[in-house]
Amino acid sequence: MTTVQEWDRPVGDANGVFAGGTVPVPIVLVDTDEGITGVGLGPHVEIDAVFAAIEGEDPRGVTALYDRMLRQTFKAGHAGVVFGTIGALDTALWDIKAQAAGEPLWRLLGGRDRRVPAYASGLDIGLTDDDLVAVYQVYAERGVRAAKIKGGLDIERDRHRLTLVREVLTEAGHGSRPGLMLDVNEAWTRKQAVRHVREIERALDLTWIEEPVRRWDAEGLALVGRGIRASVATGENLTGLEQFRPLLAAGAVDIVQTAAVWGVSHFLRVSALAHAHDLPVSPIGNTPVGLLHAATSVPNHITSELQDLHPPLGMSLDLHIEDGAFILGDAPGLGVTIDENAINAFTRGPDDTTAGTPNVRPEQAGRRLLSVADHDHPGQPHRLTPHGHTGSPRTRPGDEVTHTVRR
Structure with a gap:
């Protein structure tokens, strides 16, 4: 099935914006013959073919079953x-597996401390200055002292917005220096990345720059890292250890990231690989609950992304935010409860996923000479078209996609 995250405001990045703030959240439910249902958050593409690798198996052998699923997709690729x-x-x-053991997953995986440090991430490129400040004040009230904003289209605007967020977090922290990060979602060329970040670093201490160039450009990421003071963070869009190895070999990444939708086993393996290179790891995602549990068990976790303070529609989580951290609960398993009736009763579909949204790379990405302010729609990101005018994202109502997987 697919539920939604309702932000009640525009959310997006340098590639585009969901103007209505309604973002799809796919869910997979897996039943056992013992009456236990496991919850997975992520796509369900080709799920029948992939599920064939684990159907009828003992779910407690999850590590081996993960490898069976990878082998199941050998020819087409995973x-x-x-x-x-x-x-x-x-x-x-x-x-x-954790429910069967009667333990929260963080405890089953060997975690000692249920507290997982967090940084705020508002997917905020479509916000006005006033709205930006208001959003990060709410994060600051939860004790969060580090924040990542979206940018990459205008140096002056990025510097201004980072300064606004710094002021919010500094005031909340009674003068202590906050952590500031900038995520540009692969919007730049190598030279643009160095020039842009150096200009920002004239006025601000930037903790990391995220995805400054294309995800696979090991040489380019390493070049950017050598040309700036900030750390380079990347990895959320890499799938499989084979995609991380060239970046690590080239010294191209300082903060190793993994996306929540890639699963727990992947995170554990990437964390071990990063630890072998003395690098920290940081989970990414709107609802990274699985990786929060896993983060408690690895020695090199640094911080996890905190996006919306509210869970997706029809979902409850056994965790809360306190003193700048996720605090995991004691419910067996992930601590995720799904209300299928609430999800099925929702009639408004997620925002359009075509051009103008974060899921589609703009034609001019990496080839912008100048940025152009959108004077008609100041709440939307700056976007340069071939004729010098700005475009706005399209939205349309759509039917909810529901696809429940039960085995």
């Missing part, structure tokens, strides 16, 4: 949303 499907099923299996 990248992209297929990898997300594997990750969703993997997370559901971990949930089942």
Whole structure:
């Protein structure tokens, strides 16, 4: 099935904006013959083919089953949303295993401390200055002292918005220096990245720059890292250890990231690989609950992304935000409860996923000479078209996609 995250405001990045703030959240539910249901958050593309690798198996053998799912997709490949499907099923299996053991997943995985440090991430490129300040004041009230804003289209605007967020967090922290990060979602060329970040660093201490160039450009990421003071963070869109190895070998990444939808087993393996290179790891995602549990068990976790303070529609989580951290609960498994009736009763579909939204790379990405302010729609990101005018994202109502997987 697919539920939604209702932000009640525009959310997006340099590639586009969901103007209505309604973002799809796919869910996979896996049943066992013992009556336990595991919850996985991620795509369900090619799920019948992938599920064949684990159907009828004992879910407690989750690590071996993860490898069976990878082998199941050997010829066609397991990248992209297929990898997300594997990750969703993997997370559901971990949930089942921990429920069967009667323990929260963080405890089953060997975690000692249920507290997972967080940074605020508002997907905020479509916000006005006043709205930006208001959003980060809410994060600051929860004790969060580090924040990542979206940018990459205008140096002056990025510097101004980072300064606004710094002031909010500094005031809330009684003068202590906050952590500031900038995420540009692969919007730049190598030279643009160095020039842009250096200009920002004239006035601000930037903790990391996220995805400054294309995700696979190991040489380019390393070049950017050598040309700036900030750390380079990337990895959320990499699927499989084979995609991380060239970046690590080139010294191209300082903060190793993984996306929540890629699953628990993937995160654990990437964390071990990063630890072997003395690098920290940081989970990414709107609802990274599986990786929060896993983060308690690895030695090199640094911080996890906190997006919306409210869970997706029809979902409750056994965790809360306190003193700048996720505090995990004691419910067996992931601590995720799904209200299928609430999800099925929702009639308004998620925002359009075509051009003008974060899911589609703009034609001019990486080839913008100048940025152009959108004077007609100041709440939307700056976007340069070939004729110098700005475009706005399109939205339309749509039918909810529901697809429940029960085995």
